[in-house]
Amino acid sequence: MTSRHEQTGALEAIDRILNRGGEADDVLRDVLAVLGRLYRYVAVEFVEGDRSVVGPELGKRDVEAPAFPVVYQGRRIGALLVAGAPEGDRPFLERVATLVSAYVLVGWDTGGVPWSPD
Secondary structure (H helix, E strand, C coil), X not given: CCCHHHHHHHHHHHHHHXXXXXXXXXXXXXXXHHHHCXXXXXXXXXXXXXXXXXXXXXXXXXXXXXXXXXXXXXXXXXXXXXXXXXXXXHHHHHHHHHHCXXXXXXXXXXXXXXXXXX
């Protein structure tokens, strides 16, 4: 399990990113950068119709990446994908998924415009 100290530090950094605001893709990439220090692969997935599309990601997806649903007003709009997270980190990652929901919603509302890290 990621230590409480690491989780607290990550949540503080994510809180600063969200309070600063900005373009949804920039905010999501910055949040993933924080999580990328703790896990080997992180990504945001958007639900588009009957399929899911991976948006910003960081690391190498070489194993199954459990999905932590991102829900907005009762509707699943995406997921936070994280590989390398111990089961004990589930509450922390569920909280992060909730915190980024408004930014995933904006990305989801773009109708699948491809995302490029450059």
